[in-house]
Amino acid sequence: MNKKRPVNLDLRTIKQPLPAISSILHRVTGVALFFGAILMMYALGLSLESPEGFAEAQEMLSEGFFARLIAWGMVSALLYHLLAGVKHLIMDFGHLEELESGRMAAKATLIAGGVAVLLAGVWVW
Numbered sequence: 001m002n003k004k005r006p007v008n009l010d011l012r013t014i015k016q017p018l019p020a021i022s023s024i025l026h027r028v029t030g031v032a033l034f035f036g037a038i039l040m041m042y043a044l045g046l047s048l049e050s051p052e053g054f055a056e057a058q059e060m061l062s063e064g065f066f067a068r069l070i071a072w073g074m075v076s077a078l079l080y081h082l083l084a085g086v087k088h089l090i091m092d093f094g095h096l097e098e099l100e101s102g103r104m105a106a107k108a109t110l111i112a113g114g115v116a117v118l119l120a121g122v123w124v125w
Contacts, residue, residue, distance in 0.1 A: 022106035025113070026084035029077040036074045072124040079116035084109050 008014065016024070047057035061067050087109045090096055096105040 017103070018110070019102045019106040022084060022087070022109050025110075026081060026088070029081040029084070032073065032077040033081060036070070036077065039070070040074070068124055072121055075120040075124060076117040079120060080113040083112050083116065 043057045043061055046060075047054040061071070087096070087105050090105070091102075096102055
């Protein structure tokens with residue numbers, strides 16, 4: 001059976017609902033935290049090797065624009081992931097599952113996440 005339905009495979013033209021954007025960002029921040037944890041574990045291991053390793057790790061994480069950008073990204077990802085995780089936990093208990101309340105919760109999560117990212121930027125910079 002050959003159906004001639006239009007197929008839109010261009011993801012840039014599909015309008016995602018707000019709860020989907022919130023959920024996708026939750027997954028993206030989770031992946032970012034996973035890879036960021038690898039970097040942080042390397043720095044931790046380096047700092048525990050010797051006093052020279054500690055000084056090298058301290059220099060690596062405190063010097064320059066790139067280090068602050070990574071720190072801001074990690075703290076921002078952690079804060080948004082935490083907020084979205086709390087929203088998902090509340091949903092697991094059976095609340096905010098209806099269409100309108102889900103939109104409201106996604107909007108609140110995105111706004112709180114944006115504020116948290118700005119506050120993290122002020123703290124890191």
